[in-house]
Amino acid sequence: MRRTLYKPLGLACLALGAAGVVLPVLPTTPFVLLAAWFFARSSEAWHQRLQDSELFGPMIRNWEEQRCVSRRTKWVGIGSMLLAGGASIVFALSNPWARAGTAALMLVGAIVLGSIRTCPQAADTAPPARGSE
Template sequence: MRVVWILSGGIALALGLAGIVLPLLPTTPFVLLAAFCFARSSPRLHGWLLGHRTFGPIIRNWAEHRAIPRAAKRVSILAMLAALGLSLALGLRWEVLAVQAVVLVVMGTFILTRPDGPAGSA
């Protein structure tokens, strides 16, 4: 079972890293999923992820406060708007745009309603 958790964590982390450059693929949920998987399989990988300069503070902020830093919220919302704008520019069918808009509004609402976390957090 340990191998399944490690593989799942690795896949989640890879998807999170891809999400940095792909507008429709979110980064933070996949990094959080990777931390969850690594916590159940590899203290070394979990510790590495928690100590990571970029991802560590986000993971700790979520684990301790169920919070998303304000800067991460801004980037997420801007990425969602850019993805919707790209879809409009590409002239996708209205049905696709409608589904995309609903999903983005739901996810945007979830993100914006999370607390920012303690002052000075990442």
């Protein structure tokens, strides 16, 4: 059951997370962490692939080992949210309720991201991927 349900969900979350790398409106971190969670329960091979990834591996290891997110990840997340959301508010939305709603969602996102524990400085510099020594 887990394999049939969790693996496709992991793949979908990974696709959304990968899209978030190039689309600043889509958050990368939560989708990649969720994909890692699904893969840890359904496919050790996919979970290991994510952990070994240069792009996502350090973030996943920080979360799995220390339940924290690096300072850089927080700044990139909040910065891209401000850029994309701010541009939407200024250039794309004319309805004041839509602007207020977008600003409120950005605030909630920033509060959630800010409330996650920040990794100690040493964890911000990622350890080498497993098997690369």
